[in-house]
Amino acid sequence: MLAQSEQQQSRQPLYEEVAGRISFLIKQGTLRPGDRVPSIRKLSKQMQVSINTVKEAYSQLEDRRLLEARPQSGYYVRARLPELPTEPVLDRPTLSPAEVSMDNIYQLVMRDLLDPKLLQLGIAVPNPELLPIEKLNRMLTRETRRFALQSVSYDLPPGNLRLRQQVAQRLLLSGCTLSPEQIVTTSGCVEAVVLALQVLCKPGDVVAIESPVYFNFLQLIEDLGLKALEIPASPRGGISLEALEFALDRNRGEVKACIVITNFNNPLGSLMSDENKLKLVQLLERHKVPLIEDDIYGDLSFSDKRPSVAKSFDKTGNVLLCSSISKTLAPGYRVGWIAAGRYQEKIERSKMLANVATPTPTQLAIAEFLANGGYEHHLRSIRRVYTRQTAQMADAIGRCFPAGTRVSQPQGGFLLWVEMPEPIDSLKLYEQSKQVGITIAPGQLFSVEGKYRNCVRLNAAFWDPCVEAAIETLGRLAKSQLQIS
Structure with a gap:
């Protein structure tokens, strides 16, 4: 805990010390993407500092893109991955x-999305365990x-x-x-x-x-x-x-x-x-x-x-x-x-x-x-899980996918839209991933004109060691396309 004597001895503002401790917990993995951090009032009591000090610390962590505030919900650890552009390119x-x-590609993908032998990361279904x-x-x-x-x-x-x-x-x-x-x-x-x-x-x-x-x-x-x-x-x-x-x-x-x-x-x-x-x-x-x-x-x-x-x-x-x-x-x-x-x-x-x-x-x-x-009780429960899991999957994508990959930061649901560097072909990635027992939804499915060739949609409703390993595999396959090109 931070005592008042520490405040007097410190060479840096107290809010920076508080921010530093939270930052350390995030970098060490104690607080993971999607985790909710203590409320301002709770952390104020825990660390024996003022509410304004914690507010300033959290504001600094927001500026550093380590935390994000969610209305009426609190502060959460952000995924460490660049976001997609906030506005579309108007062509x-x-x-x-x-x-x-769409018939050929649609039938091909839908057939595989219903195959129970494949790990389904492309179909937009809720997790039945929830x-x-x-x-x-x-x-x-x-x-x-x-x-x-x-x-x-x-x-x-x-x-x-x-x-x-x-x-x-x-x-x-x-x-x-x-x-x-x-x-x-x-x-x-x-x-x-x-x-x-x-x-x-x-x-x-x-x-x-x-x-x-x-x-x-x-x-x-x-x-x-x-x-x-x-x-x-x-x-x-x-x-x-x-x-x-x-x-x-x-x-x-x-x-x-x-x-x-x-x-x-x-x-x-x-x-x-x-x-x-x-x-x-x-x-x-x-x-x-x-x-x-x-x-x-x-x-x-x-x-x-x-x-x-x-x-x-x-x-x-x-x-x-x-x-x-x-x-x-x-x-x-x-x-x-x-x-x-x-x-x-x-x-x-x-x-x-x-x-x-x-x-x-x-x-x-x-x-x-x-x-x-x-x-309503059921909704509160699954919302918490999906909040955490979308952040965890986004963070895993940031660690495993090629440099320059960007991902959506949804405020609800359980889907992630991933934009990879342009040389990567998501339909080819789909074929490669299927060979190792994983299905994804390639970006070409989501456009009449065959756009989004370097994009995929992933389902974050499921998250466990197998899914995390699958994200690592997808990342390696995506990187291999860049090496070939």
Whole structure:
């Protein structure tokens, strides 16, 4: 502990001594990337120094990029790796619609992402060891007994009333005031997006998307015979509103929908500010372009505050909000929903024609879990784990990948976007890694135009010695490409 006599004898300011001790613990590995450091008040008591001294020490460590402050959560050890640029490079001449042809590479990668013999670092799934499997299964059994006849019957659109009531209550945390009647249950978030595209677009129409973009969206656009308009996005703020406005003006009347993951985007992990969400809603409303908002990662914020959704700024029913419990509770239950605004009636009809109804038993189980299963407690637990593990994986990438590699610093979710030096080909890295039992998601998957050849998306939901060893292996393979080139 630091005594007052030490303060008098010290040749340097006391806050620098405090910062030095924390820095030493970080460099020695006692405090690892993703670890939460003691609160200002707690460290003040431990080290017998003033609160202002600790504040100044933490501020200095932030400036040295050793710590990062997370709103309403505290201070955490940063990953030691350069961040990706905060703003996208705006290549305006390319802001034109393009045919989507992803089938070959998509089928190749998806087949391997489902191979249980491979270590899966490319697929965006939660860690099943962190999911409340036993509690969910008990609730599934109990609810199907309690509602025996209902559990084997169609729950026609808009879907299970109790589930819709629970979803409506949770949407209050996102800034939305919606009634259960304004929500339609779906078989996961993907079906919600498919229904929205089917209602809004016809073959040949143009859909604006973020770039890089979740590759399933590209596959959906291709299968529905639509065209994609790629809008650059940044790892911090998400889609570029400047580029989107330019593209809408240039392609006036052609764009029939815009898909955006506003919170903890896949693959970048970006989070749009409330200010930009409002601007996005207003911009699309002016151009009469509906917004399909995917909020599947919104509950996985690294801070205690759940971010708002763009839907909360929607005054005209122009935003179709899609989400599910696939990233937080149970991917296999296939329970999602859509709040479709003025398109609700068409969505219900499309849902009925597609598959009549969302499975009833899993709707019953999820409704009960949201009501009485401790969902918020569960979220706090997995948020802590994902906060730590994304930082640990980013730090391992910094140690093992070639010099010049940069990585996203997401504020939620469990995905990392890694940008390697340009000579490295991520599709070649994918083939090399598969030979040693590892799969990744190569950057070319996330663009119509085959961009991001030197990028990969990795899943940090899993972290153990095997995964750490896999990151070391990927780093060696990436370095070997540089040596050959």
